[in-house]
Structures are given as structure tokens and as C-alpha cells.
Amino acid sequence: TYIAHQIGDSDIGKYVWTLSFTGIFALFMEFGLSRVLTREVAKDYSKAKLYLANVLGIKLFLAAITIILAVVTVNFMGREPVVVLMVYVACAIIVLDTFTQTFYSVFRAFQILKYEALGIIIYQIVIVTSGFLVIQLSLGLKALIAAVLLGSVFNFCYSLVLLLIKGKLKPHFAFNRRMVKFISVSYTHLR
Secondary structure (H helix, E strand, O other), rough: HHHHHHOOOHHHHHHHHHHHHHHHHHHHHOHHHHHHHHHHHHOOOOHHHHHHHHHHHHHHHHHHHHHHHHHHHHHHHHOOOOHHHHHHHHHHHHHHHHHHHHHHHHHHHOOOOHHHHHHHHHHHHHHHHHHHHHHHHOOOOHHHHHHHHHHHHHHHHHHHHHHHOOOOOOOOOOHHHHHHHHHHHHHHHHH
């Protein structure tokens, strides 16, 4: 409501459309993989590194396809240049957020939720504070979407550092065909 009142109908429409448009594409990157990761690691903690690497590999592949589809679609639609640029920034946001979700999934498997809770609180504070400053300084739509990006960058870095230090896991990408098949089958049983 505050954003809509401050930036006007036209700009709020572009802002909401951008977030909604990229939100649709964000679904293609997740496919419940974080839930599968949480469940499978909770069953056998010793396989956390293996599952994490393969889920990250799958998500990297899905993220590449998703970003290409989003970029092609928004350019095909002939939207205004500012909207196209905002979609590009929002694509970076959804990629960071999906990997952040994956990192937090490992902690959920170990039943340690305090790190994710703290990360989400700080993430929201970063977005609200930077968004408020952007509006007060009249920096425009591009800066407003950058405020969300700033929050996502923080949350990604925070969850990655936690994974390295507290989880003692060094994330890497793997694509083991047997493991990918197992994760896919596990996902169908999750639904």
C-alpha cells in the first residue's frame, strides 16, 4: 500500500507485473526439490553432501532453462525497456532465492531452524529499509527492484556462509544420473 501510494498506479503496475511474471518462472526451478532434500537428508545425515550436490546440479540446470525462457518471453512480449530490465533483475532474485532455499533445507533436515528464521527476519528488514530509502530518495523502479535484490543477495550469502561454517558442507554441483533419478522418484512420492 505504501509503495503504491508513493510511486503511482503506472509504476506499481509495472513493479507488481514484474514480480508476478518472474514468480511464475520461479516455480520451474523448485519442483519440490528442497522438500525432497530435507526429507532424504533427515533419513540419513551422512548423505547430506551427496544429496545437496545433486539437488544443486538439478537446480542449476533448471535455473538456466528458466532464465532463458523468462528472457525470451519478456522480450517477445515487447514490454517497455524498464520492465525488461526489471525482469532481468528479478530473474537474478529468483535464482538466488531458490539456492538459498536449498541451503536452508539442509538445516531443516537437521532440525535446526533458528538460522533460517534469523535470515528471513534480516532479509525482510534489508528489503523494507532499502525499499523505504529508494522511495524517499525517488530513485525509481529500477532501484526499487534492486532493493529486493539486495535482500536476496544478503540471504543467499548468509545461508551459504552458514552452510560452510555451521553445516560444514562445501556446496558443489553434481549430476549423478542414478541420484537424479532417485530424487525425481522421491519427488513423485512426496506429492
